[in-house]
Amino acid sequence: MHKSETKPKAKNMKGTLLRVLGYANKEKALLSWVLFMVIASSVFSLIGPYLLGVAVDDVIAGTNKERFLLLLFGIIIVFLLQSAALFFQNNWMIGIAQEIVFRMRNQLFKKLHMLPISFFQKRQHGELMSRLTNDMENVSRTLNSAIIQVVTSTLTIVGTVAMMLWLSPLLTVLTLTIVPVMFAGLKWITNRTGKFFKEQQKTLGDMNGFIEETLSGQKIVKMYSQERKVIEQFAEKNGALKESNYWAQTYSGFIPKLMNMLNNVSFAIIVGIGGILEIKGSVSIGVIVTFTTYSRQFTRPLNDLANQFNMILSAVAGAERVFQIVDEKEEQEDEGKAVSIDRLHGEIVFDQVGFSYDEGLATLRGVSFQARAGETVALVGPTGAGKTTVISLLARFYDSNQGTIWIDGRDSKEITRDSLRKQIGFVLQDSILFESTVRENIRFGRLAATDEEVIQAAKEANAHDFIMKLPNGYDTVLNGDGAGISHGQRQLLSIARALLADPALLILDEATSSIDTITEMKIIEALEGLMKGRTTFVIAHRLNTIQNADLIVVLKGGQVIEKGSNKELLKQNGFYADLVRTQQQKAIM
């Protein structure tokens, strides 16, 4: 991916820049005001010193005092206007720049929610985080100043070249001879900085990913006294970052030095050739002297421009990484004919459904079963049999590769994802909590729920008692990693959340695995009430929790090997009966 990027860089860069600026569409008017102010401040910065010069002449000539004081007063006004123009151009530009950054961040974040689950499987959280922070920071840094600087420098260059041409076209051409050399040098440098900026942002993202992953598993690191090992691994990433940073910065440092030298070369050319011309009598001494001043004035903004160009490259490196995600393929569009559903009845049919996460490795093969509305379906099987995958397909986290899932007689692919998921209440294997109050965490299930409804749901999930024992009850703020409450308690909160959602379809994926059996019984009682009239899918390893299911589907290696009620399956005396017996035996022994 990296190698192919080097060639069409120039084109990419322009496209990326225009795209970034495109975010300021609404601020076009303000942006033109900024440009106006830049021009104004440039003009004032010429007028001010000029008037000052006139005033100096006045002093030397000792002419009329009143005119002199008036002049001084005028100069102060001009300087005031210059500073005001500077102030406004900066102030507005920062506003625009931060607006762009704000919109880009928002869009990127929004995008994350539209990407399919499979996108997240191969990426480190920290690496994605880096794009929203470190990469955006690069964009922000450049936008704040680059536009103003580029315009100011360009104005100065154009003005100077015009003056030079007016004085002597020949000497102008001589001065400009260094420009190709300069461009060649700049190209040589920026080819390298551009590459290293990209490398730098990539390694920074990598490091961010490593830090995030390591710190979220810090307990294991400590427990296994692997601090030294992760420190070593970190050193490696840190070293890689240092390396790319080092070269990016070193090469960037070449720019002003190169410009300075070329500046002197151009001076030497002017005086050298100018001198010869003067002897021949084709230019005057005065012109040469003025020219040397102009050539300096010409190279200074060129130097600024070169530096800005370099800064822009680093912003582009960041922006490209942001756009890379923004341009990712979204969760497949709901098909054109897909309809939004209001209330599910709850009849689910799996018809020869097949699916694989990675090409070649089939996770599910020819899975078929049927659940009538209001029934409870239990999915049973050894770990890795594909139980969670069945549920993921049902909720359309993924779409099946083969076969069809019928929901209320309709192909599930013809139902919009959002409307389908709104009908489903999930209690997932990992109980995810957000850094927020207990109340808000439960309310996540239904945002419009009242406080009473939240408490009611907590009571039904048997979570109320422990919540009341927390330091601030329902207003206790939970850490992102749920520190302070136990794993089982987190499951209780997840259940309360699903209860609050009041869904037509309920999915319980190992919902009670970390809850003690007595509490579990109470919850199951509550759930049983809830399950009435709702189609429910249950995954559980404790088989006793699912014996009342209307249908038990036994999965093994991605295939349905048995299905039926508890009684039927025991009678069949197959895999399921075997599983039940193992548990029995252990219990009895």
Added chain:
Amino acid sequence: MKKLFKYIFPYKYATIMALSLTGFELVVELIQPVLMAKIIDEGITNGDMFPVYLWGGILLLLSFIAFVAGIVNSFYSSHVGQGVGYDLRRDLFDKIQQFAFKDFQEIPTSSLITRLTNDVTQIQNFLFMSLRIALRAPLFILGGMIMAFTVNVKLATILLISVPLLMVIVLTLIRKGVTLFQLVQKKLDRVNSIIQENLVGIRLIKAFTRGTHEQGRFEKVNKLLREDNKKALQIMEMTMPILMFGMNVAMVIILWFGSLQLDIGGAQAGEIVAVLNYGTKIMFAFTVFSFVMMNYSRAQASSGRLVEILEQETDAEQLRTPSKGKKIGGRVEFHHVSFHYPQALKRTLDDISFTAEVGQSIGILGETGSGKTSLFQLIPRLFEATEGHITIDDEDITKYEKEELRKQIGMVPQEAHLFTGTVKENIGWGKENATFDEIIEAAKKAEIHEFIMTLPHQYETMVGQRGVNLSGGQKQRLSIARAIVRQPRILLLDDSTSALDAKTEANILTSIKDQACTTFIIAQKISSVLKADQILLLEEGRLVAKGTHEQLLKESDSYRRIYKSQMQKEMEQLA
């Protein structure tokens, strides 16, 4: 900032080199106008080409040397900048690795991430810039003032008053900027934390179709970040217009005052022009200065956040008589141990006493939130008991070096956390230099070997955040293999078989039994701990019953109740 100064020390030679090279470039830059003047005055004006070639040649030579010096300087400056950045990140990460758990509660992960990347970058940028240009500005300002004084003391006094006055204004703005940039970094933490949360919970968010809700939450924080950023940058950008205006006014005053002096003979016209020239030079230096100061205030804001980590007091290792390298047997004893989390209202564990003999297996049962996991965490000293003491092989655990102690304990937490890397690496985590055979052996005992062999690259398959999709049970078994591979003397299984089916669980428990280490098992099902030598029953942090399954059945009402609840169900099922 001062506290981070010591980080430059290892690079003192490179720093001195960089600064001297900058100085050299500065000298060449100052000589250049002199040479140019010579070329024009001696050569062009006289129509003599020899001085033009001579001085022009010298000028070219000097500027070439300056160019080379500048290139070399780039290497030195970025060596210092990047070296300091590297060292800072290294020390920060080292320090974080020494954090106790409670420290993580004080500074959340998302903030630590921002600090290790973004904040360090701010400091790096400032440093690189300082080495190359910052020196010039103050030198120019100082030099300009001195030169002005040599020309005309009275006129220069105006500069002497105005320059410090403007400095004070700049410093005030900078101080304000530092606080504002600190707020910016804090908002960045918040942004980071929401993104992290969303990434971790993406399935849940999709399941509950809460995308828009989360986007709203993010937008709020993002907006705050935008506003704080604007505020900080806009304040800092004010310095330049203010400085320019101030200096310009100062020059007008010089001119006016000069004209008065001219009348009374206190100054000459040439002197006025010269002082004005120096004023202009100082003004340009000031604009560079304001740019550097902006970066300074960012770096200052960030350095505070880094120092906070570096100076965090980590648990002092209480080493009285370190029993280094000592192999432990595995006898664990709790003597009236109580424990509460920092800032918690009540005790999580209350007066717990029991003894686990070498090789015994101890089952721990109890309601959700009764303190089972907390009890576990005390054994490898992830947290320290607040009252009472714990001994291993009759020696207080605080006398063991943490690392030595933990090396001999295998803990499998409730949530199986895997790291990005291969299956082999993840299991190998448990033991340094574990051979491949040992890893396979552990995988077999954890009943995961067969599954691994079905993976596309077997033991070389990538898992973790960037790896293949694993089910909860598969993750649990990998994490059990990780604990087994270290051949621990004490094994702690924290409800680590919850996602496993009964058969697999039974097989794993049997192979663990063969390990002959002291094993603690937290479980929900009595069947998982039925064969345990001792079962501890916790209720709200208190140990309400202990004994074998048979004893407890006889002696404990609570235990009987649990047993009945579970048996009843099992029996119903068979019926």
